Amino acid sequence: MEVTRKNFKDCLSAVYSAIDEADFLAIDGEFSGISDGPNVSALTNGMDTPEERYAKLKKHSMDFLLFQFGLCTFKYDTEASKYIIKCFNFYIFPKPFNRASPDIKFICQSSSIDFLASQGFDFNKVFRHGIPYLNQEEEGRVREQAEERRNQQANGAATPSYISPSSKGPAHVPEEHKDFISRVIEKVDGLFTNSEKTVELEPCTGFQRKLIYQTLNWNVDVLCLVCLQKERYIQISKVDDDERKRREQQKLEKEQEELNDAVGFSRVIHAISKSGKLVVGHNMLLDVMHTIHQFYCPLPQDLQDFKEVSMCVFPRLLDTKLMSSTQPFKDLIPITSLAELERRLKLAPFKSPKTAEGFPRYDTAQEQLHEAGYDAYITGLCFISMANYLGSFLTPPKAHISPRSKLMEPFFNKLFLMRIIDIPYLNMTGPDLRPKRDHVLYVTFPKEWKTSDLYQLFSAFGNIQVSWIDDTSAFVSLSQTDQVQIAMNTSRYAESYRIQTYAEYMKGRRQNKDVNSQPDQSWGEEGWVNHTNVTLGKRSISPNQADQGAGEAQATDGWNQSSHPDGMGNKKLKTDETDSAC
């Protein structure tokens, strides 16, 4: 079901009850861009620490707009042995709801916009009919302001004094408008001496309108007048006490409704959060970050604080990209982009789940990938197929595995980390993996160098993996740790390039950071070894993922192949990859 500002209020109770009755939820977001700083390959360096990755995404991805949000609710019907699915595709836009509300600025990235355009994305629907929202701080402030305004008006109305507007005009009416304003005052004064209930003022400019309001406010705060803007005219009416009270009550109700309208889509996120239900997404770190940033609060500086906020908002998360690249799925699923995952899960040994849609909407035969609602739908189906596959290992085998099953636990609250070679996921409920990286070198070189130059430089050391940092530096992982010292020795007299061990590099960074007093001590040389122990302890909790280090899934798959057509290669490789006559 498509939800815009036009039908949002009518849909809201259907959304609430779909969330209430669901066994789990699937979500997906579409954004106006990915990175406003480095290109995506630099944004997602293969040797990032979780702290670095979070800091980069926070810095370079949060000024984009989450402008489409997909929510699918999945409820298992035990008797019919199938899932009842309800899908909502929300269009989101921060339409300022009045002059005091925040005037949000957001960035668009041409490549992302162009990609969505090529998929038929409807920008008019977003910008014309998108549902507004407020984060919690904005909501609080707006409600406070409304309260204050009401109090002021109530106090004003209680004051019994009445000064005729003509008795003391404000001092600041410019000379050329004085005639106009005195005609207005005369008319308004007339209201109290004749039997008319209403006068219409002559047409005026915005500036003159401002003067009128000031003049009347200045003198007749408590005068029983109602000023209605009627096209370009101002109509002024005399009303009695009852009528004034009735109008005030009406105004109050209207104001409350407008405030709720302004909170808008945030109410859906609040409902998801309050339900505490399992929320499934595919490569969902950015979705979670954007959702919190846009509808709750600015993201915290620190990764640990982010994890805590996230767990408050979404107490149980599951990332199908992480699940599918973890055993026992990893060996069966070579490519984990959502489209490829869906394709693979239709084949044996997997089984497509039996489903029925709460409302007619999506048809998996007809691809609508990159519409948030459809992607959420597919994500939910993929989760069910994988969950049910785990049931085949039980004795006796079970065809349906509940999302609440113990079998799901190893996958809870671990968010896939794109392209990090040796840290497959962000652990939302504990410390992250801390691989040793003692086979990794930090290399700096002239900016003309390409990947092939690095391969040549390290050709004696067998297979290597290159993670570009920028034009003049990269991490190079050797396959054998014992070759690190040899590589270091051979580089000693090199002039064009320079090699450091990963530990040396991190130590230098830490010292640098200490000077700039930014908090990131956890990857220092000493803390490192300690953390590795913690890590090993942590690993044993989910043994399935013990071999999650090869990084194949990350390397072969673009950024969820979503929102960014350029997600695949890095700059240096790209130049080698022209489809050209050769």
Added chain:
Amino acid sequence: MEVTRKNFKDCLSAVYSAIDEADFLAIDGEFSGISDGPNVSALTNGMDTPEERYAKLKKHSMDFLLFQFGLCTFKYDTEASKYIIKCFNFYIFPKPFNRASPDIKFICQSSSIDFLASQGFDFNKVFRHGIPYLNQEEEGRVREQAEERRNQQANGAATPSYISPSSKGPAHVPEEHKDFISRVIEKVDGLFTNSEKTVELEPCTGFQRKLIYQTLNWNVDVLCLVCLQKERYIQISKVDDDERKRREQQKLEKEQEELNDAVGFSRVIHAISKSGKLVVGHNMLLDVMHTIHQFYCPLPQDLQDFKEVSMCVFPRLLDTKLMSSTQPFKDLIPITSLAELERRLKLAPFKSPKTAEGFPRYDTAQEQLHEAGYDAYITGLCFISMANYLGSFLTPPKAHISPRSKLMEPFFNKLFLMRIIDIPYLNMTGPDLRPKRDHVLYVTFPKEWKTSDLYQLFSAFGNIQVSWIDDTSAFVSLSQTDQVQIAMNTSRYAESYRIQTYAEYMKGRRQNKDVNSQPDQSWGEEGWVNHTNVTLGKRSISPNQADQGAGEAQATDGWNQSSHPDGMGNKKLKTDETDSAC
């Protein structure tokens, strides 16, 4: 005529010849926002110096996208005594044209987007079918890169060596892909031993495709192969020398055409610039700034440099907002927003010009304001009406005044400055007006203060004008210079607020700037008096504008009432101006 990426190439020659034959051109732009920093009233402070205003617009307005550009060409048909008009409404979007081209990020301001949406603006047309563009630096770089690539390939092709791909595989194929790659090599080798001209490789991932290109490049740079990407497959063909040359020629031509396509809409601006014709706009400073910034080069730091660049790009500019707020029009035209101006110029003593449209498109009876092409059209018509009105003062009176007439000269190259009380325009071909401002006070106060507090504070001094700077400071202009000293004296013991003369304030700013070494000495206390003399000398050139100081036009007119619904009030006034029961 509506021009998008789809018909741009077909329209280009029509655009060129319309520019060539025109007597003058009218332009207008629509942007994705106005200010990414302060609100519009702070962005356009009534006491800005021209340098300050330029610096603020450059800093806070240039990251928005000019996404619709209107161009109307006006050619006078002497025999029929009427103008032939051709209008083009271009949709603009920086679609990245290949992987190496810049991936532009631009900002959207919700209020502006919402305003355009309410006017029926078609965002899908912009984002799906917008015409791309490159500025001059980007164009140069892209052409250089193409040249380099060609040279490299030419050199590669000249090398006679041929090494069979199987003889020395690259060292860096990951273990798990080695089988796949050796199957590829086998197939390609096969091409040279059997009679097939083409092989299709098995389906592969993006990463495997990368490996294939590397493998083949590594060894078979000069092998006569053409690699075509065919959906998810790679097809490899064996071709002879003639065929290879033909394909290379084809490729070169295609590349050149793609480059021209990438330069895209910038070619229209180049043609306007090259024509040297009079370019008319309404409140056009931002249009000129955006046009140069987007299609020529990043804006210079310094206002003087900006004027020089502008005069290179547009040697003759005329701003109808400035013209209409200058004598003899000022007294006849109370409101100078484009819509009001158009309405007024349909009435006596003005005459609507006789026109014929080159192509059927716009009808002034049916308003399409805020479409760039329509706004440019109206702007041109307003210019003609005003120009012809000047002819009525001649003896004998003339009904048609050419845009090249001497009567136009006072209006050339002066761009309207929004809401600056005493400097009506930016003088593009000389020093700007330097009013003395010795009746102006700089006041700081608690952030709770509103405009009414300032009126009260200065109530003894008659009429004042308030120009808000931020929450805690404003400029206050007294009507009498001799009251400045009295105001200063009475404020001496005040605790809640503080008053400085304008000269003191500017001196403080200059000293502050010297510390931060930013260039802006021109408004220092000493230079100031000197400049005033220059100013007076300059004023005598266009006597019509001698009384352009009252700022009425600026104060009563919103930001061209275009692109920004909120342009009218400032924050402090707004709270006084609620349309409420009072």
